[in-house]
Amino acid sequence: MAKKSKTQKAKASAARAARKEARVASEVEAESNQIEATEVDAAEREKKRIGSFLKKEEAKAEAPAKAESKAEKKPAKPKKKRFQFLKDVKGEMKRVTWPTRQDVVRWSVVVVCALLFFGIYVAILDNAIVTPVLVGISSLAGLGA
Numbered sequence: 001m002a003k004k005s006k007t008q009k010a011k012a013s014a015a016r017a018a019r020k021e022a023r024v025a026s027e028v029e030a031e032s033n034q035i036e037a038t039e040v041d042a043a044e045r046e047k048k049r050i051g052s053f054l055k056k057e058e059a060k061a062e063a064p065a066k067a068e069s070k071a072e073k074k075p076a077k078p079k080k081k082r083f084q085f086l087k088d089v090k091g092e093m094k095r096v097t098w099p100t101r102q103d104v105v106r107w108s109v110v111v112v113c114a115l116l117f118f119g120i121y122v123a124i125l126d127n128a129i130v131t132p133v134l135v136g137i138s139s140l141a142g143l144g145a
Helices: 006-048 052-095 101-144
Strands: none
Touching: 006 052
């Protein structure tokens, strides 16, 4: 089997990420639908109940259960989001086309040579042209004073 190119790997990775995102979204939607359905059922049962005493006891029993379920669900989401960022960074780092060692050395030498050339150019320009012009201007200013 031939090796996959980086583009093919990136497309496959993006497709997997999209499928995973869709699966997570459908799970969240199903969970919210289930919670909504149980809340509707609870509301219907409460309407059918006769007597305020039973209603009060039922409400007191359901309130702690709802609070516990909400407390259990909240800590899970930030933890997933926190580590999801690191997983995304790792995936992006794999997709990057990294230069070879030879390329890095070659371009580093080019940059250093360019810095030296322009540094010497500016030094010569400053000492050979700008300094004599400034000396000439200052001597003319000294004559007028």
